Amino acid sequence: MNDRTVSNSIAALPPSALMSQGSTASDYYIHLVEGSLIPLHVVLVGLTWIIHDYLVTLEDEIRYIWSQRLTLSKAMFLWIRYYSIALLMFDTAQIHSFSKPGVTSDHLCVAMDTIIRCVGAISLWSVEIVMALRVYALYGCSKRIAIINALLFAGSIAGFMYILVYNHSRRADVIAKAIHLPLPGCPTVHSGIEWAQWVPATIYEGILFGFAAFKTFQSAQEGLRKVPGLTIYSLLLRDNLIYFFSIACLLVFNNLMVVNLTHIPWFSYGPFHAAVGILTTRMLLNLRKATTIDVYTGQGQDISLRIVSGTTSGTTRITGLSPMAFGLGQAFGESNTFIGGDGDSEIHFSPARDDHRKGASSPPWPIPSVAT
Numbered sequence: 001m002n003d004r005t006v007s008n009s010i011a012a013l014p015p016s017a018l019m020s021q022g023s024t025a026s027d028y029y030i031h032l033v034e035g036s037l038i039p040l041h042v043v044l045v046g047l048t049w050i051i052h053d054y055l056v057t058l059e060d061e062i063r064y065i066w067s068q069r070l071t072l073s074k075a076m077f078l079w080i081r082y083y084s085i086a087l088l089m090f091d092t093a094q095i096h097s098f099s100k101p102g103v104t105s106d107h108l109c110v111a112m113d114t115i116i117r118c119v120g121a122i123s124l125w126s127v128e129i130v131m132a133l134r135v136y137a138l139y140g141c142s143k144r145i146a147i148i149n150a151l152l153f154a155g156s157i158a159g160f161m162y163i164l165v166y167n168h169s170r171r172a173d174v175i176a177k178a179i180h181l182p183l184p185g186c187p188t189v190h191s192g193i194e195w196a197q198w199v200p201a202t203i204y205e206g207i208l209f210g211f212a213a214f215k216t217f218q219s220a221q222e223g224l225r226k227v228p229g230l231t232i233y234s235l236l237l238r239d240n241l242i243y244f245f246s247i248a249c250l251l252v253f254n255n256l257m258v259v260n261l262t263h264i265p266w267f268s269y270g271p272f273h274a275a276v277g278i279l280t281t282r283m284l285l286n287l288r289k290a291t292t293i294d295v296y297t298g299q300g301q302d303i304s305l306r307i308v309s310g311t312t313s314g315t316t317r318i319t320g321l322s323p324m325a326f327g328l329g330q331a332f333g334e335s336n337t338f339i340g341g342d343g344d345s346e347i348h349f350s351p352a353r354d355d356h357r358k359g360a361s362s363p364p365w366p367i368p369s370v371a372t
Helices: 003-011 025-064 072-098 106-138 143-175 199-221 232-258 270-290
Strands: 293-296 302-309 317-319 336-339 346-348 369-371
Touching (some): 025 270, 199 232, 232 270
16 A cells, blocks of 8 residues: 555544644554554563463462362452463454454454453453452441442443443444554554443442442551451451552553543553453462461471361361451351361361451451360
């Protein structure tokens, strides 16, 4: 395609598609090319990041996750973990395959634009389910909180789907002229209410953060922070604040990339997908690692205990306070057995009750005593 054809094609674009009133056809074409090249490089950063994090945390996953019986909490972790990696591989393959000449077309770009948003939404919704369950556990498995969160979650999905259908019906007109230009991939042109695509999810994420922040403030007033050591409950509060806020910031940044007034280039969804997956798996692993206890039996040996669901024969069994494994233990009513090394030792916790569910501050992690 020669320069004259490019100029004629760009001249047919609507004025609203131009960068500014003073932009020339060549400037706009360069802008489109640069916009298509940025995702080609940035998506590789996202893929490298999530694979690196996977290798760094694989040892923890083997130790704290694989040893469990298959439960909903374990299934959610594995789903988010490996779906995020698969999603980054899909993003990379899609962006780089579309950069080849002659691959893209009007219908393919419109369809892929919708598909990318849907597969990304599945990842985000999975994470939000885990977050909602952690909030549910924080509030003592309150049915009112569960109903409110379920309704808000359904509303955010409905809002997402409405905006998705609206943008899909108009996407073909938005890229109709630019699609015929020799670009490395689909045109990175945004218009209409595309900026609002992730607003429902952002609002819902903000509400979840508000629930966690309120409970943290309430617990601080009750003197939770004065309890010696870091309790499982206080760790759950801390992680909820940090990770909920981080994901909310990612969603806000995602919205800002689409708004032309910010002049933030489009990086693709690759870094966003990687960050959401890494933050969530780190959050779940962090709590799981905190529930591992090293016990000295008095017989010259240490027993490293880790929490799994169900029972296991030929191992040390521990009864007592059932922790919020992943922050989901209370939500699913899972019974937990603590597994140690070989031996006939029986270890009991004291106290064997959860005072926090009655409204009191969360007690420190109970110290086990070993009876041989």
